[in-house]
Amino acid sequence: MEMPTRSAARAAACVVAVLALTASGLVLADQPKAPNDPTQPIDPWDNPYAMVDGKIDFGTYNGFRRYHASCHVCHGPAGLGSSFAPNLLDPIRERLDYQAFQETVINGRQVEGATGDRVMPPFGLDPNVVEYVPDIWGYLKARADGVLDRGRPDHLAKGALKGRE
Numbered sequence: 232m233e234m235p236t237r238s239a240a241r242a243a244a245c246v247v248a249v250l251a252l253t254a255s256g257l258v259l260a261d262q263p264k265a266p267n268d269p270t271q272p273i274d275p276w277d278n279p280y281a282m283v284d285g286k287i288d289f290g291t292y293n294g295f296r297r298y299h300a301s302c303h304v305c306h307g308p309a310g311l312g313s314s315f316a317p318n319l320l321d322p323i324r325e326r327l328d329y330q331a332f333q334e335t336v337i338n339g340r341q342v343e344g345a346t347g348d349r350v351m352p353p354f355g356l357d358p359n360v361v362e363y364v365p366d367i368w369g370y371l372k373a374r375a376d377g378v379l380d381r382g383r384p385d386h387l388a389k390g391a392l393k394g395r396e
């Protein structure tokens with residue numbers, strides 16, 4: 232049996248987190264985009280979420296929950312930004328791919344500003360985030376693509392896509 236690709240990506244995020252602690256990361260190949268195809272396996276590069284009959288896949292729904300548990304406090308509701316941290320939807324539309332997203336979430340980032348540092352904390356040791364980086368990405372990508380609005384999304388049951396998630 233083939234391993235579902237989002238599960239593989241979850242495992243990979245943990246590997247990247249471990250590598251980030253010892254070395255400087257992992258190079259992952261860019262792949263063509265074909266988002267939101269419910270007949271294809273869900274994975275963060277090619278098909279980061281699937282919407283069926285107005286309901287989002289369970290992993291992406293989980294991403295909504297994880298985002299609001301760990302990121303919302305700084306990045307605002309639904310990725311829209313706040314005075315603490317930038318909007319995440321614009322960079323995802325304009326330049327941020329999954330690899331850059333994953334590396335930033337795991338390693339964090341620090342920017343020196345005139346009024347002090349604006350810090351993106353590293354989540355590489357936070358099991359509530361690391362394992363779910365592909366889910367959080369799926370949620371933010373669906374937001375950036377205009378597929379989800381800012382509320383709690385209707386979702387499919389866990390396992391509803393039969394091994395494609």
Ligand code: HEC
Nearest residue numbers: 301302305315316322332335336340342349350351352360
């Ligand atoms: C303590 C506040 C804080 C929390 C919590 C936080 N961030 Fe950040 N994040 C920031 C700040 C500040 C920046 C901007 C850093 C900079 O300007 O380089 C940032 C930047 C980012 C970026 C880079 C955006 C870009 O344009 O390249 C990503 C991606 C990101 N955060 C994702 C997340 C995710 C996902 C979570 C939750 C798991 C999260 N952040 C939680 C403060 C936070």
